Amino acid sequence: MAHVILQLPTPVCSILGLTARSHEVEGATVDEALEDAYGRLPGLRVHLCDESGALRQHVSCFLNETGTRWLTEDEQHLADGDRITILQAVSGGT
Amino acid sequence: MAVLIGTEKGAFVATSDAARRQWQVEGPLFKGWKVTASARSPSGRYLVATASFVYGPALHVGDDLSGLAQVEDGPAYPEGGDLKLSQIWTINAGASRHYAGVDQAGLFFSDDDGQSWQPVPGLNDHPTRKGWLPGAGGLCAHAVLVDPANAERIWCGISAVGVFRSDDGGATWVPKNEGVDQVVPDPNFPDIGRCVHGLAPDSEHADTIFRQDHSGMYRTYDGGDHWERNEAGLSSGFGFPIAMDPLTSALYAVPIESGEYRMPVGGAFRPHRSTNGGDSWEPLGNGLPPPPYEAGVLRGAMAVDGLDPGGVYLGTAAGDLFVSADGGDSWQGLPCTLPRILSVEVYVEE
Numbered sequence: 381m382a383h384v385i386l387q388l389p390t391p392v393c394s395i396l397g398l399t400a401r402s403h404e405v406e407g408a409t410v411d412e413a414l415e416d417a418y419g420r421l422p423g424l425r426v427h428l429c430d431e432s433g434a435l436r437q438h439v440s441c442f443l444n445e446t447g448t449r450w451l452t453e454d455e456q457h458l459a460d461g462d463r464i465t466i467l468q469a470v471s472g473g474t
Numbered sequence: 475m476a477v478l479i480g481t482e483k484g485a486f487v488a489t490s491d492a493a494r495r496q497w498q499v500e501g502p503l504f505k506g507w508k509v510t511a512s513a514r515s516p517s518g519r520y521l522v523a524t525a526s527f528v529y530g531p532a533l534h535v536g537d538d539l540s541g542l543a544q545v546e547d548g549p550a551y552p553e554g555g556d557l558k559l560s561q562i563w564t565i566n567a568g569a570s571r572h573y574a575g576v577d578q579a580g581l582f583f584s585d586d587d588g589q590s591w592q593p594v595p596g597l598n599d600h601p602t603r604k605g606w607l608p609g610a611g612g613l614c615a616h617a618v619l620v621d622p623a624n625a626e627r628i629w630c631g632i633s634a635v636g637v638f639r640s641d642d643g644g645a646t647w648v649p650k651n652e653g654v655d656q657v658v659p660d661p662n663f664p665d666i667g668r669c670v671h672g673l674a675p676d677s678e679h680a681d682t683i684f685r686q687d688h689s690g691m692y693r694t695y696d697g698g699d700h701w702e703r704n705e706a707g708l709s710s711g712f713g714f715p716i717a718m719d720p721l722t723s724a725l726y727a728v729p730i731e732s733g734e735y736r737m738p739v740g741g742a743f744r745p746h747r748s749t750n751g752g753d754s755w756e757p758l759g760n761g762l763p764p765p766p767y768e769a770g771v772l773r774g775a776m777a778v779d780g781l782d783p784g785g786v787y788l789g790t791a792a793g794d795l796f797v798s799a800d801g802g803d804s805w806q807g808l809p810c811t812l813p814r815i816l817s818v819e820v821y822v823e824e
Contacts, residue, residue, distance in 0.1 A: 391506045392529055396544060423544040427529040431551050431558050438528040468528045 381406050382458035386417050387465045392427050405464075410441065410448055410456040413464055428466060438469045475779065477797075478522070478539065479789055480509030480817030485522065487539060488808055494785050494799035499810045503539065508561065511574075511774060512819045515567035520821075521588045523562035523574070531561045533574070535588045547590035549574045549582035557598075563616040564774065571625065575615030579606060579632045583644065594644045597630060602649065605663035609634030609688075610733075616773060617673040621680040629673065629683065629698060634658055636668035637685070639698050650698030655689035671713065672773050676751075677720040684752055686716040686727055686773075693752050704752035709739040715776035719784040724749050724801055726778065726786055728771040741766035745776075745788060747802045761805035762796060769794070774817040781822065789815030 386405045393401055398421065405420065407413030418425040430436045441448045442465040448456060477488040484502025503509070507524040510531075514520050522542055525531040533549065536542035551557040557578050564575040572584040574591065581594040597615075606613060617631035626643040629650070636654070638647040649665035658667035669688030676682035681697040684704075690711030692701040705711045710729040717726050725748040731739045738744065742765045744757040769792035779785035784801040793812040798805045 389529075391526065395504060395507060395524065395529075395532065395534075422546050423532065426532060426548070426550065427526075430530065431553050431555060433553050436528065436530060 381408055382413075382460050382462060384413055384458050384460070384462040384464055386413065387463060388424075389466055389468055391468075392424070392466070395427070396421065396423050407458060409453070409458060410443055410464060413458060414441075440467045440469045441465070442467065475781075475820065475822045476539070477777070477787055477795070478509075478512045478817075478819050478821065479795055479812060479815055480512060480522075480774070480819075481789075481793070481813040481815050482508055483813040485509040485512075485539075486810075486812055488795065492781065494779075494781075494797060495806070497797070497808050499808060503542070504534075509817060510561045511563060511565050511817050513565035513567040513572075514819075514821050515572065515587055516569045517587055519567075519587050521565050521567060521572070523565060525561035527560075531559055531576075533562060533588065533591075545589060545591075549576055549591045549593075551578075551580070551593070560612065561614075563614045564618055566618040566620060568620055568625065571620075573618045573620070573628070573630075575618050575630060575632075577612045577614035578608075579613045579615045579635065581615055581618065581630055581644070596640065596645050597638060597647045600638070600647055602635075602663045602666050605660045605666055606632065606635045607658055609669055611773075617670065619673055619675050619683065623680060627680070627697070631670040631673045631685075633671065634667075634669045634688075636666045637670050637673070637698055650694075651701070652699065653694075653701035654685070654687055654692055657688050672716040674716040674718045674725065677718055677723050682751075684716055684718065684725055686713050688712065688733060691716075691727065691752070704748075705755075706753065707748075707755035707757075708746055709742075709744065709757060712736075713770075714773035715771050717776050717778050717786075719778045719786070719801065720780045721782055722749070722784050722801060723751070724784060725752055725755075726776060726802065727755070728776065728788065730770045736770060737768050738765075738770060741768055743767035743769070743790070745771075745786070745802065758798075758802045758805070760803060761798075761807075763807070767792075772814075772816055775815045777818045777820045779820040779822055785820065787818050787820060789818040791815065 486501035534542035580598040621627035636651040672686040775789035
């Protein structure tokens, strides 16, 4: 079980009333750490996941410097001090 | 009094005294989020719906607008199912039960003042569902009416589908569109395929309902069993919002040019009023911008306050809020330009 930092986008923090962007979470993998975050931060899951249970289409997740969509499951194992960052995918619009 | 103006990028609160001439605008609340609907329950609790194309929808509740908290057990379709909830379109907050209409079209209810929500399967799993197709605004349940004298009797309007009525508290639903032109023909489902844009209940008779539809303006006197056109004097039968002042029974609508163009007719932004139950309509323009003003009013962006004289509030897609404090005889614009306005609700202090 690794202790890692989860960094959330400011719009999600503000709507949940969170004053900090960074939160300590635990897990052996990125998925486990996110599950831990959903338990610690009520209301977070609906903003990151859709009804399929997967991350929403325009939500990107990075493990340290690499998008998790480019990582294999084995490469998503966590070590103490890792950083998971949630970002809005680069998308056009208003 | 306060007007909650929901926009594409947050909510703004306009406040005034009872004269409704001097206004202050503060905000945004929920900066960067779409604020798609709001309501205040008889207990005084506010319910405000937000949405984001990135981060999804949510519902927030609180006893004042500056102290809203996201509901954990809000309206939601089950994980692993086919339906996705993109936004809450309308909230009907009753004394004992609240309803939320959503996109993808469906209805949810709450019996604990908005803290937790359950689906209404009689509508969400309706036998006609396979014939429900999204319109330009999506596949949204955007209007919910409840008979004030009989909570078992409920109407729900779904865009590009039509109006449904339940007489048993939401257990079963029947399409109620007879007399309304079908705009999405489907031989398998002749009772739907109507594109209701807005519903306004009569202030005195629950079975009298006014309907702004894609195909024109209609009314019913029998709870939706039959509908008839009432378009005399309208510059166009096409439009989205409709509302009735509960005190004077004056009706308000904002005609725009056809489903193809969706712009004010001839560039003239002119809400219309009927003071005879829809028998005839008159344009209103005193104090509104001269042509060209090429923005319309979205279906949730018109409200009335029920005061004497009646206040009418129009939020436009150009981000202007126009207020009439005399039933529509004259108008003033608030001194601000906001993002595209999606929802407008008025909260009068008792």
